[in-house]
Amino acid sequence: MMEENEMEMEQLLSMGFPDELAAQALAATGGKSTLKATEWILNHKSTPAAAATTTTTTSTPPPPPPPINNNPSPFQPKLDRFFHFHSKPSTTNNSSPPPPNAAPQQEQPQKSTNPISKRPKLLLSKNPLPQLQQNDKPHEPLAERMRPRTIDNVVGQDHLLGTNSLLRSAIQCNRLPSIVLWGPPGTGKTSIAKAIVNSCSSSSSCSYRFVSLSAVTSGVKDVRDAVEDARKLRISNSKRTVLFVDEVHRFNKSQQDSFLPVIEDGSIVFMGATTENPSFHLITPLLSRCRVLTLNPLKPHHVVVLLKRATDDLDKGLARSVGMRVDVNEEAVEFISANCDGDARVALNALEIAAISAAARVHGDQSKGVEGGTQGGNLMENEENGVCSLKAIVTLDYAKEALQSKHLAYDKDGDEHYNLISALHKSMRGSDADAAIYWLARMLEGGEQPLYIARRLIRFASEDVGLADPSALNQAVACYQACHFLGMPECNVILAQCVAYLALAPKSVSVYRAIEAAQKVVRESVGQNEGVPLHLRNAPTKLMKELGYAKDYIYPPDNPSATQSYLPPSLQGYKFLD
Numbered sequence: 001m002m003e004e005n006e007m008e009m010e011q012l013l014s015m016g017f018p019d020e021l022a023a024q025a026l027a028a029t030g031g032k033s034t035l036k037a038t039e040w041i042l043n044h045k046s047t048p049a050a051a052a053t054t055t056t057t058t059s060t061p062p063p064p065p066p067p068i069n070n071n072p073s074p075f076q077p078k079l080d081r082f083f084h085f086h087s088k089p090s091t092t093n094n095s096s097p098p099p100p101n102a103a104p105q106q107e108q109p110q111k112s113t114n115p116i117s118k119r120p121k122l123l124l125s126k127n128p129l130p131q132l133q134q135n136d137k138p139h140e141p142l143a144e145r146m147r148p149r150t151i152d153n154v155v156g157q158d159h160l161l162g163t164n165s166l167l168r169s170a171i172q173c174n175r176l177p178s179i180v181l182w183g184p185p186g187t188g189k190t191s192i193a194k195a196i197v198n199s200c201s202s203s204s205s206c207s208y209r210f211v212s213l214s215a216v217t218s219g220v221k222d223v224r225d226a227v228e229d230a231r232k233l234r235i236s237n238s239k240r241t242v243l244f245v246d247e248v249h250r251f252n253k254s255q256q257d258s259f260l261p262v263i264e265d266g267s268i269v270f271m272g273a274t275t276e277n278p279s280f281h282l283i284t285p286l287l288s289r290c291r292v293l294t295l296n297p298l299k300p301h302h303v304v305v306l307l308k309r310a311t312d313d314l315d316k317g318l319a320r321s322v323g324m325r326v327d328v329n330e331e332a333v334e335f336i337s338a339n340c341d342g343d344a345r346v347a348l349n350a351l352e353i354a355a356i357s358a359a360a361r362v363h364g365d366q367s368k369g370v371e372g373g374t375q376g377g378n379l380m381e382n383e384e385n386g387v388c389s390l391k392a393i394v395t396l397d398y399a400k401e402a403l404q405s406k407h408l409a410y411d412k413d414g415d416e417h418y419n420l421i422s423a424l425h426k427s428m429r430g431s432d433a434d435a436a437i438y439w440l441a442r443m444l445e446g447g448e449q450p451l452y453i454a455r456r457l458i459r460f461a462s463e464d465v466g467l468a469d470p471s472a473l474n475q476a477v478a479c480y481q482a483c484h485f486l487g488m489p490e491c492n493v494i495l496a497q498c499v500a501y502l503a504l505a506p507k508s509v510s511v512y513r514a515i516e517a518a519q520k521v522v523r524e525s526v527g528q529n530e531g532v533p534l535h536l537r538n539a540p541t542k543l544m545k546e547l548g549y550a551k552d553y554i555y556p557p558d559n560p561s562a563t564q565s566y567l568p569p570s571l572q573g574y575k576f577l578d
Helices: 002-014 017-027 034-043 047-053 107-113 117-126 164-171 189-205 220-237 253-257 262-266 284-289 299-314 318-322 330-339 344-367 395-401 416-427 435-444 450-468 471-486 490-504 512-521 542-546
Strands: 181-183 208-214 241-246 269-274 293-295 324-328 377-381 388-394
Touching: 002 017, 002 034, 002 208, 017 034, 117 164, 164 284, 164 293, 189 208, 189 241, 208 220, 220 241, 220 253, 262 284, 262 542, 299 324, 299 330, 299 344, 318 324, 318 344, 324 344, 324 416, 330 344, 330 395, 344 388, 344 395, 416 450, 416 490, 435 450, 435 490, 450 471, 450 490, 450 512, 471 490
Parallel strands: 181 269, 181 293, 208 241, 241 269, 324 388
Antiparallel strands: 377 388
C-alpha cells in the first residue's frame, strides 16, 4: 500500500501540484486513484474561510471530497491524457453533501482560488508574443506562413507583375486566363497563383474560388470531382473556380487530356505550375489553351526583402517559430540571400533553422543561469510585468550552420542538366578554358556522373577538334578510361585536364559538316540512293564475276596515277568534305 501511495504521489508531483495539496487529495480519496485525486484538487476550495465552514459540522480530520461534476467547466482540461490507463467513473457518490452555505457548482470557476490556476500565467509571462489562433497550424513552416496574400506583396518577377503586364490587366478586367507557370523551385509559382485569385476577388464583385491539387498525389478522379464542383458552383451563384495543379508535368498524357474540354468550355480557369520545360513534358493541345509564363530565380536583393519581412513579422514570422523575438544580423541575411540560388523557400527554411538554433542556445544559457548577452541571444527586462523575456540573435555562424553548403540548382534529368552540358560544350568550342572548367565544376558539384561528361568530351574531340588535332580523340578516350578506373572525386582533375586540352586545341568542324551533309543527301534521296557501281562491288564467286562485279576496277597501289569514280553516277562531282 505504501508503494502504491508513493507512485500516486510521484504522478501528482510530476503534474506540478504542491506536496501538501497532493497529500490532502490522496488522503481524501483513499490514495488509490491519481485520477480521483486530481479531480478532487481541481474542484476543491482551498480558501481558509471555506475550510472553516466545512469543518464546523464534522469531526473527521480530512475534508470530504466534493461530488464529481458530470458537466465540467470548459476550462477544465481532460485528465485522462495524463495517464496510461482509463478509470471508469464511479456510479455512487460516497462524499457528504456540501454545506448549506456553499456556493453553487457553476460559480466555482469565478471564485476558485486553486493554486494551479496561475501556473499558465507564469509560462505566458516569459512569452509575450501573440498565441496561436484556433485555425492556425502550429507546425506550419515559415515559408508557408509568409506567402504573399496579394500580387502587391509578391517580391520579384517584375516582368510578370508590372504595371501594364498581362496578369495585372487580367485582374483589373476580372478575366483570368488559363496559364502555366514555369520556373525553378522557390520562385513563387504557387504564391503568385494564390495571390492572383485573392487580388481578383478583392478588387471586383465577382470572386473566384481557389482549388489546389498536386499531380503527385491526385489523379483523374480528383480532377473530375473538382470540375463537377466548379460547374455546380457556377450555376448556383455564378462564382468561377480557379483549378491550380502543382507539378503538372507529372501527369501523363491521358491525365492532361482530361483538362482540355473543361478549359475550352470555361468550366474552370486552369493554372499549372511546373519546374520542367513545358515543351517536353506538357502535351501540345494543353499548351495551345494556356499561356506559358516563365519565372526567373530571385535576385539576392529580393531574397533580402523576404528575410527581413519574416524577421519583422511577429504574428507569422520567426517569432512564432521559436516562441521569442528574433534579431538577424546583416551578415547572416546577406550570406543566406547570396547562397540560396534565388530559391526563396531554401532561404526562409535556412533562416528558420538558424533562428531555432539561436533560440535553443538562449534556453540553454538561461537554464545554466547565464546572465546578460550570449552568442545566441540575450535577456531583456519587461517593465510591464517585471519578468525577463527572451530574444534570439541569428549570427553568421548560425546561418552557415543552417545552410551547410551552397544550394546548387541542378537536376540530372531535368532542364538544368542540358543547360550546363551545353554551356560546357560551347565554352570549349569558343576556346575559353576558364569558362569550360567552371561549367565542369558546376556539373560535378551538382552530382553529375563523370562518365557522362567523359562521353561528351569524346564526341567533342571529333565534332569540334577533328582533323585539326587528331590526337584529341585519343586524349578524350583516355580520359573516359581513367574516370572509369578512378571514379569521383579523384577523376575530377582528369576531366579538367581533358577539358582544358580540348578548349585550347585547334578546331575543325570539316568532318562534322561532311557527315551531316552526306546524311542529308541520303535522307532526301538526292542520288536516288541507287546501287553501288559494278566496278566497286566485290566478286568472290564466278557467278558474280560473270555478272560484271568488280569489272574495270583499278587497284590504286598498282596504278596511283589512274583516275576512277567512286560515287554513284547521279552524285558525280559532289563535295562533302571541305
